[in-house]
Each structure stands twice: as structure tokens, then as C-alpha cells.
Amino acid sequence: xxxxxxxxxxxxxxxxxxxxxxxxxxxxxxxxxxxxxxxxxxxxxxxxxxxxxxxxxxxxxxxxxxxxxxxxxxxxxxxxxxxxxxxxxxxxxxxxxxxxxxxxxxxxxxxxxxxxxxxxxxxxxxxxxxxxxxxxxxxxxxxxxxxxxxxxxxxxxxxxxxxxxxxxxxxxxxxxxxxxxxxxxxxxxxxxxxxxxxxxxxxxxxxxxxxxxxxxxxxxxxxxxxxxxxxxxxxxxxxxxxxxxxxxxxxxxxxxxxxxxxxxxxxxxxxxxxxxxxxxxxxxxxxxxxxxxxxxxxxxxxxxxxxxxxxxxxxxxxxxxxxxxxxxxxxxxxxxxxxxxxxxxxxxxxxxxxxxxxxxxxxxxxxxxxxxxxxxxxxxxxxxxxxxxxxxxxxxxxxxxxxxxxxxxxxxxxxxxxxxxxxxxxxxxxxxxxxxxxxxxxxxxxxxxxxxxxxx
Ligand code: ASP
Numbered sequence: 001x002x003x004x005x006x007x008x009x010x011x012x013x014x015x016x017x018x019x020x021x022x023x024x025x026x027x028x029x030x031x032x033x034x035x036x037x038x039x040x041x042x043x044x045x046x047x048x049x050x051x052x053x054x055x056x057x058x059x060x061x062x063x064x065x066x067x068x069x070x071x072x073x074x075x076x077x078x079x080x081x082x083x084x085x086x087x088x089x090x091x092x093x094x095x096x097x098x099x100x101x102x103x104x105x106x107x108x109x110x111x112x113x114x115x116x117x118x119x120x121x122x123x124x125x126x127x128x129x130x131x132x133x134x135x136x137x138x139x140x141x142x143x144x145x146x147x148x149x150x151x152x153x154x155x156x157x158x159x160x161x162x163x164x165x166x167x168x169x170x171x172x173x174x175x176x177x178x179x180x181x182x183x184x185x186x187x188x189x190x191x192x193x194x195x196x197x198x199x200x201x202x203x204x205x206x207x208x209x210x211x212x213x214x215x216x217x218x219x220x221x222x223x224x225x226x227x228x229x230x231x232x233x234x235x236x237x238x239x240x241x242x243x244x245x246x247x248x249x250x251x252x253x254x255x256x257x258x259x260x261x262x263x264x265x266x267x268x269x270x271x272x273x274x275x276x277x278x279x280x281x282x283x284x285x286x287x288x289x290x291x292x293x294x295x296x297x298x299x300x301x302x303x304x305x306x307x308x309x310x311x312x313x314x315x316x317x318x319x320x321x322x323x324x325x326x327x328x329x330x331x332x333x334x335x336x337x338x339x340x341x342x343x344x345x346x347x348x349x350x351x352x353x354x355x356x357x358x359x360x361x362x363x364x365x366x367x368x369x370x371x372x373x374x375x376x377x378x379x380x381x382x383x384x385x386x387x388x389x390x391x392x393x394x395x396x397x398x399x400x401x402x403x404x405x406x407x408x409x410x411x412x413x414x415x416x417x418x419x420x421x422x423x424x425x426x427x428x429x430x431x432x433x434x435x436x437x438x439x440x441x442x443x444x445x446x447x448x449x450x451x452x453x454x455x456x
Contacts (some may be wrong), residue, residue, distance in 0.1 A: 008039020008276035034204040039119025043257030056116035108258035110155030118184035125181035140176040149185035158193040168210025201262035209265040225286040253305035253391035273284030301394035311357040311385040410449035
């Protein structure tokens with residue numbers, strides 16, 4: 001059986017929902033549809049999840065705009081139901097349940113916000129199940145509590161607990177197509193909590209693992225995952241197959257097609273993830289799997305990703321290599337500031353610690369620098385900001401000679417200064433630190449070198 005997840009853009013209006021229904025009806029092995037909340041209908045539109053977050057904060061602040069936002073949300077569902085001529089009293093039910101939610105206990109705002117946020121998916125799943133029934137499919141909404149999707153007690157960033165997988169296996173027994181709302185589950189104490197934003201992808205992967213699906217299809221609005229960001233490179237080459245490890249590296253550095261927490265549950269069970277297009281379902285899409293079939297993608301590298309917003313702290317001290325515990329002291333300062341670290345690159349007498357810049361305010365940076373200096377008696381402690389990480393990813397790099405040279409030469413021809421180079425021990429990727437304002441030139445330079453000029 002297949003578990004199929006549909007993202008918000010596939011569910012934004014009645015026309016899209018019809019495509020979704022046809023996709024489900026065209027393959028009897030598609031047994032479970034995991035759905036997002038309605039997304040944007042056009043570029044300047046607002047996602048229902050964003051409206052719900054606004055509604056929750058207006059409610060918490062006692063804002064006079066609450067009623068207006070409430071109406072706007074109901075209107076989104078009502079226009080879909082009307083266009084699809086759904087006769088079941090679904091809009092009455094959505095209106096009642098959303099207004100009941102707004103009356104719930106607000107003493108822990110995190111739980112309140114999560115409950116309101118998650119109603120986007122929950123109500124959409126009810127509406128879609130009603131539409132499927134109207135269209136003649138045997139379909140049923142299922143609530144994550146009933147299905148046993150148990151999460152850690154961390155509102156807004158919950159993680160799946162192992163017992164969920166055992167519970168979810170029972171979903172195999174339903175005769176109907178199950179419409180499962182993405183993005184949320186329940187704690188052991190029965191409180192509703194959500195994953196981080198974009199988390200319906202995670203639900204899909206967990207459900208696929210739980211029911212031991214043969215495939216997890218993730219429907220979005222592109223024909224495939226591209227080797228580079230199409231906003232930077234015009235009409236980039238599409239990828240037919242990616243390994244889990246490559247996808248992990250690419251999504252870390254900015255490939256946002258799939259939530260980066262959504263890979264592990266599929267990977268753990270060896271379930272292939274296929275990214276497909278709701279607007280063009282016959283296109284083969286991109287398969288993410290354990291091993292790439294021989295000859296499926298003829299290029300020396302698999303993808304180029306880039307991500308802005310990093311900073312590094314450069315620390316140097318003469319004879320650092322002989323000083324026992326030096327790196328530990330540096331890292332413990334980062335820990336005491338509750339900072340998560342992305343990379344550590346070291347030389348003989350110096351190290352660079354790279355982290356996401358938005359974790360610290362200007363004041364805290366000054367404190368961090370002086371604390372590192374104090375703890376290590378370093379000769380130099382300097383912050384370098386506006387750093388962009390350029391990641392060149394591909395498992396076949398391991399066995400090829402000259403890849404680093406080719407990238408470095410393409411970047412040097414484009415006059416891009418490399419602040420740092422790092423190759424992970426897995427040799428699946430190469431990371432280059434560059435200045436943020438050179439991001440686009442760098443991506444295009446590497447793209448041209450590998451996908452246009454000489455694909456070997
Ligand atoms: N609707 C949620 C969001 O926008 C979850 C999702 O769509 O995956 O973050």
C-alpha cells in the first residue's frame with residue numbers, strides 16, 4: 001500500500017481538490033491520504049495555517065480583529081465546499097469546532113496556539129473525506145488520537161514517540177481510504193501538539209513507516225526536485241533519483257521541497273519517498289531511496305544547495321594543537337549560551353565555529369566573544385557574519401577525482417572568495433563558506449560547470 005501526502009498548494013481550492021481525488025481514485029493501492037491545511041491560491045494569498053496563527057495570537061491579546069480573521073478562515077472552507085457542492089453539514093461543524101477551540105483554556109499559550117493551528121489540517125481532512133464520499137469513493141476521516149499518533153510534550157516542535165508506530169499499524173485494516181490530517185498528534189496525557197512548520201510531511205512519513213507502506217508519495221507543485229534552486233538557475237535539470245543521505249544534506253542547506261525531519265521515518269523502514277506533482281501526476285517525479293539505480297542520473301554531482309544566515313567565530317591561539325581541552329572549552333561557552341553549532345572547522349592553531357546567526361542578538365555576541373577569550377586566553381577571537389553555506393552534494397563524489405578542483409576553479413573564475421572549505425567524513429558533500437551577496441553567482445557558476453559545460 002501507498003501513503004500519499006498532499007501539501008497546501010494541492011488543496012487550496014476546489015479545482016486542486018478534484019485533482020487530488022483523481023490521483024487517489026486512479027490507484028487502488030493509495031490507501032491513506034495525509035493532508036495539509038489549504039495553502040495559497042495565488043502568490044499574494046495567505047495560507048490557512050498563517051491565518052490560524054494570527055487568530056490565536058489575536059485571541060490571546062484580546063484583539064478586536066478576532067472576528068474578522070475567524071470569518072476569513074471559515075470563508076476559505078466554505079468557498080471550497082460550495083464549489084464542490086458538498087451536501088454534508090461540514091461548514092457548520094467546522095464553524096462550531098473552531099469557535100469551541102477559541103474558548104479553550106489559554107493558561108499555557110503553547111497548547112492553545114497548537115490546537116488552533118492544527119485545526120487547519122483537521123478541518124481540511126474532514127472536508128476532503130466528505131468530498132471523496134460525494135465523489136463516490138469509500139473514504140473516512142481519521143483523527144490522530146484515534147490512530148494512536150503519540151508525540152513528545154513540546155508544543156510547536158513535538159517529536160514522534162516510538163509507540164506510535166505500533167499503534168499506526170492497525171490503519172492497514174480499514175477498508176475505506178483514510179484521510180489523515182497532517183502536522184499534529186497528541187501527548188501521552190492527551191494534549192494536542194504540532195510538529196514544526198511544514199510538519200505534515202513528517203506525519204506522512206511516520207504513517208508510512210507505521211503501516212509499513214511500500215511507498216510514500218509526497219505530492220506538491222513541482223515535477224521533480226531540481227539540482228539547483230529554480231529561483232537562482234533558470235530551468236535547472238531535474239533529479240530522477242536521490243539517496244536519503246543526499247536529500248538530508250540538500251534539505252539541510254535550503255532545499256525546502258520536503259521537511260528535513262520527514263526523511264528519517266521513511267529511511268528507517270527503507271520506504272522510498274517519491275516527490276510528485278499534483279498538477280502533472282503522470283510525470284515520474286523524484287525518488288528518494290537507499291541506493292540510486294545505476295545510470296539513473298548521469299552527472300558527477302547530485303545537487304547544489306545554498307543557505308544564508310550563518311556566522312562564524314574565528315579563534316586562534318599559538319600552539320593550540322598542544323593544548324588539551326581547548327576545543328572543549330570553546331564549545332562549552334557555546335553551550336552555556338544555549339547556541340546550537342552547525343560546523344566546526346579546525347587548523348593547527350585556529351578553529352572556526354559556525355552557527356545560525358539569528359540565535360543571538362548584538363549584545364549577546366559581544367558577551368560570547370569576551371567569554372570565549374576569557375575561557376581560552378586566545379590570541380584572537382573574531383566574528384565573521386553574513387556567511388552563506390554553499391553545499392555541493394553527491395554520493396558519487398567519493399569515487400571521482402577532481403570534483404573539488406572543478407568546483408574551486410568554477411568559483412574562482414566567478415571571482416568568488418572562499419572563506420572556508422569543509423568536507424564531511426562521509427564524503428557525500430563539500431561545503432564552502434562564501435559571503436552572502438555572492439550566493440547566486442556561486443550557485444550559477446557551479447551549476448554551469450557541472451550541468452552545462454562538462455557533465456562528467
Ligand atoms: N500547514 C502547516 C504549515 O503551513 C503544516 C504543513 O502544511 O505541512 O506549516
